[in-house]
Amino acid sequence: MKQNLIPEQRVLEEVKKAISEGIDINPASVKPESSLMKDLGAESLDFLDINYRLEQTFGIKMARRSVLDHMEELFGEESAIDSDGKLTGKAAEVLAVRYDGSGKKLHAGMDMDDLPAMVTVSSIVEGVVNLLDTLPEKCVNCGAQSWNLHEETHIHCGSCGEAATFTSGDDLTQIWLNQVQENKKIF
Numbered sequence: 104m105k106q107n108l109i110p111e112q113r114v115l116e117e118v119k120k121a122i123s124e125g126i127d128i129n130p131a132s133v134k135p136e137s138s139l140m141k142d143l144g145a146e147s148l149d150f151l152d153i154n155y156r157l158e159q160t161f162g163i164k165m166a167r168r169s170v171l172d173h174m175e176e177l178f179g180e181e182s183a184i185d186s187d188g189k190l191t192g193k194a195a196e197v198l199a200v201r202y203d204g205s206g207k208k209l210h211a212g213m214d215m216d217d218l219p220a221m222v223t224v225s226s227i228v229e230g231v232v233n234l235l236d237t238l239p240e241k242c243v244n245c246g247a248q249s250w251n252l253h254e255e256t257h258i259h260c261g262s263c264g265e266a267a268t269f270t271s272g273d274d275l276t277q278i279w280l281n282q283v284q285e286n287k288k289i290f
């Protein structure tokens with residue numbers, strides 16, 4: 104369910120903090136529209152560090168694998184990336200649904216290597232918000248419907264004190280891909 108204990112602004116601040124600590128840069132240079140790789144100089148390994156920090160901060164599990172990896176697993180090899188390493192038309196269609204309105208220029212034939220540069224501070228914020236919004240209605244431990252905020256970023260059960268459990272990033276990606284497929288029949 105949509106949670107309303109942690110405002111998006113707070114998520115943005117925590118994402119900026121995780122990024123500036125993860126790649127050791129001045130937090131002031133981290134803007135919502137910054138591309139982690141192009142603008143902030145992040146390398147692949149930095150993403151692991153940043154994800155780990157966000158997982159600790161919010162008690163969530165970030166996706167380990169990309170949307171494209173999941174697409175290939177669900178819809179077959181070369182469904183997302185063709186044999187030349189280019190984005191397929193179908194994958195471009197799916198990504199356009201995901202990034203609708205974000206101004207990202209996605210198109211079939213894009214080089215795979217250009218995709219990581221499209222990860223921005225905002226897109227990470229959106230990912231975290233989506234994960235937090237998988238908060239179950241009831242505590243899985245005691246069944247109570249009362250969530251409390253601990254230390255500003257952790258949601259705990261107000262009755263038994265258990266930390267809330269969220270859908271993992273990889274599971275959420277798969278759920279989302281299946282929904283897109285059901286609605287649009289792209290593959």
Ligand SMILES: [Zn+2]
Pocket residue numbers: 242243244245246247260261262263264265
């Ligand atoms: Zn509980």
